[in-house]
Amino acid sequence: MGEYIIHKNQEGILQFIINRPEKRNAINYGVMDGLEKALKECEENPSIKAFLITGNGERAFCSGGDLSKFNSLKTEKESYEMLRKMGSILIKLAFLPKPTLAFINGTAIGGGCEIAAACDLRIGKKGTKMGFVQGSLAITTGWGGGTLLHKRIPSAKALSLLMTAELKDVESLLEMGFIDELVENTTEITEIPLLKGISTKTHGVLTAYKKQMLTGWNRREMEERIEKEIRECSRLWASDDHHDAVERFLSK
Numbered sequence: 001m002g003e004y005i006i007h008k009n010q011e012g013i014l015q016f017i018i019n020r021p022e023k024r025n026a027i028n029y030g031v032m033d034g035l036e037k038a039l040k041e042c043e044e045n046p047s048i049k050a051f052l053i054t055g056n057g058e059r060a061f062c063s064g065g066d067l068s069k070f071n072s073l074k075t076e077k078e079s080y081e082m083l084r085k086m087g088s089i090l091i092k093l094a095f096l097p098k099p100t101l102a103f104i105n106g107t108a109i110g111g112g113c114e115i116a117a118a119c120d121l122r123i124g125k126k127g128t129k130m131g132f133v134q135g136s137l138a139i140t141t142g143w144g145g146g147t148l149l150h151k152r153i154p155s156a157k158a159l160s161l162l163m164t165a166e167l168k169d170v171e172s173l174l175e176m177g178f179i180d181e182l183v184e185n186t187t188e189i190t191e192i193p194l195l196k197g198i199s200t201k202t203h204g205v206l207t208a209y210k211k212q213m214l215t216g217w218n219r220r221e222m223e224e225r226i227e228k229e230i231r232e233c234s235r236l237w238a239s240d241d242h243h244d245a246v247e248r249f250l251s252k
Helices: 029-044 076-094 111-118 133-137 145-152 155-164 170-176 193-199 203-215 219-237 240-250
Strands: 004-008 013-018 050-055 060-062 100-104 107-109 121-125 129-131 181-183
Touching: 004 029, 013 029, 013 193, 029 050, 029 076, 050 060, 050 193, 060 100, 060 111, 076 111, 076 145, 076 219, 100 111, 100 193, 107 111, 111 129, 111 145, 121 170, 121 193, 129 170, 133 155, 133 240, 145 155, 145 219, 170 181, 181 193, 219 240
Parallel strands: 013 050, 050 100, 060 107, 100 121, 107 129, 121 181
Antiparallel strands: 004 013
């Protein structure tokens, strides 16, 4: 198996599993390419009803960008190219004409939370923690996750999560409205109640409801806002504060 697994089950759910458990399922360019491949399959294959993202293993859903790789990006231009690539993927994910779900089966931090924010629905394993921790590394969200978070929950709550950069348990995020369903630790993907309910509906019903939601979103405006978010993050990425924070993190 490679760095990701793409699997369609009998109910028409395409699963994308980040398969880098030794790196806490951190995102690198290979995983980005896999996500693009999976999203294209979702768009072109009429037998796919919904798209689900999760991580391999029980420790992590996704720990964000692989800092051991991306730490070599020092300048604003270098970081922008990486951030723009993943930002474009999250825009495609957010506007996919089929329902999208994130199964948070382990810790989600940084970019892992941004991926979750790009999905329509989020399912959390009880006891799991999540955090938009970018602020602790002297940068902002840079894949579009901040902009998308403001679409998912009230802005005051979004600002609290982003500005404090704290880890929160999924139980509190359920109360906040960011998590939509909690499941037990032993739950198999196919046994998630929310997913089972979606699986029994027709492709036409699911795409119609997704279209209803997206009717309230101005794609051009969202793309412009996400572009500004990426630009701001790339500017901060080039700062000494960020590079120093990453060095401290990697030396732990």
